[in-house]
Amino acid sequence: DVIDDVIEGAYEVLRQFEQIDHHLSDMKGQQLRPYEQEALATAALAYRYDPADGPAPVTATQLLMPRRREDRSSDLWTT
Template structure:
């Protein structure tokens, strides 16, 4: 449901933007927005895929801590990509286990 999707997105934002002094430049609703019409399903797998794609590809518009507009960058480093994807997978697996 929407509440679980928001919790998943909030945790995913904390994984990528883990600096407590700087707020994340984007919101939970932005990383849950589908890039394609077929991705609008509310199931866990679709939420995971939308979150993963939006965090790794970047290009989302937001505001920096100083108020300036900025666009999120894609994850380009292999180690950063693996770390983020592994953490997202563990998060999704934990959500699945809670529902089962």
């Protein structure tokens, strides 16, 4: 039933938010050096875009460019 699937999906999203919230303060307290931020962005791109299919449409440097004032931090959560 579609309605049951939607309801179950909503509960799954809530469970994931609870897990993230539990680790949020730890992630905000972990400062990353520029080379660590670059490594994280590179790994995220490799996870999202299979290198065998060609280059990703953006670079790690582009991923790390802040778009909002709130994004100008080097902590793990913001990165």
